[in-house]
Amino acid sequence: MIAFNKLNKAFESRIRLGVMSVLLVNDWVEFATLKDTLHLTDGNLASHITALEKLNYLQVRKQFIGKKPNTSYAVTQAGRKAFNEHLNALEQLIKAREG
Template identity: 65%
Template structure:
């Protein structure tokens, strides 16, 4: 039997990244301040994790102006959905293999 830990994605080991991806799986888009508030993060902490997920192609960052104020929103990509679902499936397989 294949080791179930091998199915886990290292990109999602952080609880912050797990929270970001979970939020984006159930919301079409989320703005920076909402995500920061929901996950109780600092600007810098959120930004660094967002950058990492964006570089992997798992999320897309959209910057625009709403009125005269900048607005940044985040969206999960198709690759991000697939990778995160595989990670969750890997966690489930790991739990089942332990019981």
């Protein structure tokens, strides 16, 4: 099972899989939208976002809308590549298992 060692540990968490999945199909997503979409607490989402940001898989945009702070996220090219490689490895594992 060669593909098993191609799995990315950063995406072992269902939350990180969810974050990356949402970001891959949207240009920028606000923190509140991610939180509501994935049904998470602020702290839980923030810790996973931080981990992905440290790996340079996400970029962060902080701004003010009126007087309210607003944080949104987008996937980086490195994040897109890493996530696609992870998905490809999963697909190879599933096909090997079926075959």
